[in-house]
Structures are given as structure tokens and as C-alpha cells.
Amino acid sequence: MTTTLLRRTLLAAALLAPLVSMAADKPLVMGFSQVGAESEWRSANTASVKDAAKQAGISLKFADAQQKQENQVKAIRSFIAQKVDVIAFSPVVESGWDTVLKEAKAARIPVILTDRAVNVSDPSLYVSFIGSDFVEEGRKAGRWLLERAAKTPSASLNIVELQGTVGSAPAIDRKKGFEEVIKANPKLQIIRSQSGEFTRAKGKEVMEAFLKAKDKKIDVLYAHNDDMAIGAIQAIEEAGLKPGKDIVIVSIDGVKGAFQAMLAGKLNVTIECNPLLGPQLMQLARDVVAGKPVEKRITVIEGVFPAEVAAKELPNRKY
Numbered sequence: 001m002t003t004t005l006l007r008r009t010l011l012a013a014a015l016l017a018p019l020v021s022m023a024a025d026k027p028l029v030m031g032f033s034q035v036g037a038e039s040e041w042r043s044a045n046t047a048s049v050k051d052a053a054k055q056a057g058i059s060l061k062f063a064d065a066q067q068k069q070e071n072q073v074k075a076i077r078s079f080i081a082q083k084v085d086v087i088a089f090s091p092v093v094e095s096g097w098d099t100v101l102k103e104a105k106a107a108r109i110p111v112i113l114t115d116r117a118v119n120v121s122d123p124s125l126y127v128s129f130i131g132s133d134f135v136e137e138g139r140k141a142g143r144w145l146l147e148r149a150a151k152t153p154s155a156s157l158n159i160v161e162l163q164g165t166v167g168s169a170p171a172i173d174r175k176k177g178f179e180e181v182i183k184a185n186p187k188l189q190i191i192r193s194q195s196g197e198f199t200r201a202k203g204k205e206v207m208e209a210f211l212k213a214k215d216k217k218i219d220v221l222y223a224h225n226d227d228m229a230i231g232a233i234q235a236i237e238e239a240g241l242k243p244g245k246d247i248v249i250v251s252i253d254g255v256k257g258a259f260q261a262m263l264a265g266k267l268n269v270t271i272e273c274n275p276l277l278g279p280q281l282m283q284l285a286r287d288v289v290a291g292k293p294v295e296k297r298i299t300v301i302e303g304v305f306p307a308e309v310a311a312k313e314l315p316n317r318k319y
């Protein structure tokens, strides 16, 4: 090589270097499709994902699906078109994902499920699922009620159930786990069960209808989330009854609103479901994009909080 040529080559390399290193420093891009903003839990989950992305230096494309699967499908397709590095989403319902997930796979974009599971024909359509064990949460609610029922002399305990979004993993699993446990005591019977869509407004509306029926006494309310329980508490009060006393209330999530309701004596127990998945999700995304092997199922550790511990625990709650 002549000296001029060598000089030119070195010059070209020097000019290219910043570009090459810019490419290496390019932040990882994540497309995230969120269910919506239906509950306190969901708001905490969204905040956790956004904060964690910022902390991790991950560029986040966030889309709110307003509880509609078709919006999630659209968002995922747009992430594919934008060639993001990784797609994460919390599926509003369990079924109907095969087609769009096959499109992501064909585009070689890894998919991480957060919070809720899916029912797909081929498990390789997603790399990992990080979220709670909803069946176990339902069992915990059932176990708390079994203990309470053992101390209650009445011959029957009529339960009304407010289910979450129809077809969603938490609604299906929380019902399943609860029923599995309460069948041990035949005096516990679910007399009515309907979806309150995980919202306060719908929880209130459905509880009003339950109370109006008046054919059977309602002893217990099992709500699949705190927001529906809080909506139902209003309906119970408006019907002239005492929530937490005339009707025992068991719910799931463990959001601040539930702790406040327990302190006011209106809610009897909440089963924790941790929404703060952001940091774990970002780490997982980095590992997946780096080609590291990851666990197919990552579960979150959670507790049970009866009203007796509410005052002590409330200051420690982060959501």
C-alpha cells in the first residue's frame, strides 16, 4: 500500500468510526402494547414499564389498546413495520393471537408476554412470559374465605362473584383457583357470577343488579380486582348495607385504594398482585435481544393482606 493510500484508508476509518459507534450505542427499541387504563393496578403497571425503560436507556414505543384486542393487533403490526428490536405486550384476552404472532416471528422480532398469558398453538411464538400466578391468587382468596367460613356458624354462605374481563387470563384463572379451594366446604356457594370488566363503574353497576335480585341473601363478594370491589362497596352502601360487615368482601391486587377501604372497615382482605414488572421486563428484553437463554415462565412473588394488617402495611405500599 502506498503512503497516500494508507493515509486515505486511515482517514476514511476515522470518519466512519463515530458512525459505527453510534450504531453500537443505538438504544434498544421496544414496542409495548398495554391493555388500557382500566384499573389502579394497570396505571401502576404502565408507570413501572415507562420508568424502567427510561432507567434502562431503552427507547419505548407505548400503545394503549383501550381494552380492545383489535387495537393490540394493530399496534403489534405497526411495531413489526417499524422494525423494533423487541415487542412486549399484555394480552387483553387469551385467545386469537396466532396470526399476528406468526407475523412477528417471520419478521424475527422476539415477543415477550407481560402480566397475562395467551393460548397459542405454538409456544415458540413468544420467548418468555413474565407475570403473576393468577390461579394461585384465586386459591389464596379461596383459602382466606375457607378459614373465615370455618369460624362462621351460619348454615350457608352465598357468594356473588365479579369477574374480570371475559376471556382474560386473570378472570379465567382467578375463578378457577377460587372454585377449586372453596368446594372443600359445601356451605360456600357462588350464587351469581358476572363480569365487571375490571373497572369501578362496571363493578358498581353489576353489584347493583346483584343486590336488586333480592331472591337470596348475599353474604360474600369475591371480586377479581380491587377496583370492582371499590365500585361494589359504593353499591352496597347505597343499598343501605355495610360493606365488610353485612357482606364480607374479598378482592385481588392490593392497590392503595384497597388498603384505604380496609382501614375504613369496608373491605376484608386483598390478595396481592404485583404490577411493578418494569425493571424485570427491561432486563429480560436486553437478555433476549443479546441472544441469552431466558426462562419461558417468570413468576412474581406475592402476599395476602387481611384488614388487620392494613394500617401497618399502607405506608409501605408502592402502588
Ligand code: GYE
Pocket (backbone or CB within 6 Å): 038, 039, 040, 041, 042, 115, 116, 170, 198, 224, 225, 226, 227, 252, 253, 273
Ligand atoms: O388484576 C386488574 C387489571 O392483568 C393482573 O388487570 C392484571 C389485572 C389486574 O385490570 O386490576
